[in-house]
Amino acid sequence: MTHPLFHPDAEEISLPAIFTALGDETRLNIIAILARNGERAMTCGQFTQLGSKTALSYHVAKLREAGVINVRPDGTKRFLTLRRADLDNRFPGFLDSVIASASTMPLPESQPPADPAETRGETEWT
Amino acid sequence: MTHPLFHPDAEEISLPAIFTALGDETRLNIIAILARNGERAMTCGQFTQLGSKTALSYHVAKLREAGVINVRPDGTKRFLTLRRADLDNRFPGFLDSVIASASTMPLPESQPPADPAETRGETEWT
DNA sequence: TCCTTTGTTCAATGATCCTTGAACTATTGA
């Protein structure tokens, strides 16, 4: 990456932008899977059930630009995490209720078990 | 109205549809104003600050079709209410967190004081 | 009855969205 990936500052995250980002089934599923995975980071490659490589890249960018997730490049991979702290700080209770509601939705298919190498050392990332 | 207005059943309300409906500033403002007004119903005419007559009709229909609001025709008016019970039942805590978050957003302009005749007897409507 | 109020419908327009495949970049491992 010549440019670092753009992430909005916490105080710039807007509610309509979040809703727009979550108003798509693929993206809502990404969030649901991320939440289900605890604090561990995940790579785009773990979401192939949800769409093509290109589509995922597109949707992940939307979530990032809306401020919902953080994307940290590492080698050829991108580690995705929910921006829990920022969202909780800005809209307390909102993310939890979204996750709780989203977890009642069926996922397209269960994900393959995570490769331990892919989540190593990711829990302390902010 | 030759047809009664379509409203999705409570169990048909989908999360992506709600997000899509709320992912527009005009519609989010409608919700914020409705919430701020307590349980009282409001008419489209009370939202003219948010857009043209035609635009409001469009956005109100979107919110209704997504299951976020109830629209009850009465004479030449339409009384709008949040579908609090249905949403709370289906996605507990979600609406409250949306309202709490949305209430931190500035509204385009303060609404004129409600005409008492317009809210008479509306609090028990479900 | 006629006029006003309130909101809907329609067609048109431009914008934005989502998906696709092909081509590309960057990094890693052999």
Next chain:
DNA sequence: TCAATAGTTCAAGGATCATTGAACAAAGGA
């Protein structure tokens, strides 16, 4: 150095979206 991996970018496509003005419909009041 060469090939594989992981993901991005681009252009094109069709679909949906939001806004506008003009015409319309339904109800209520004078």
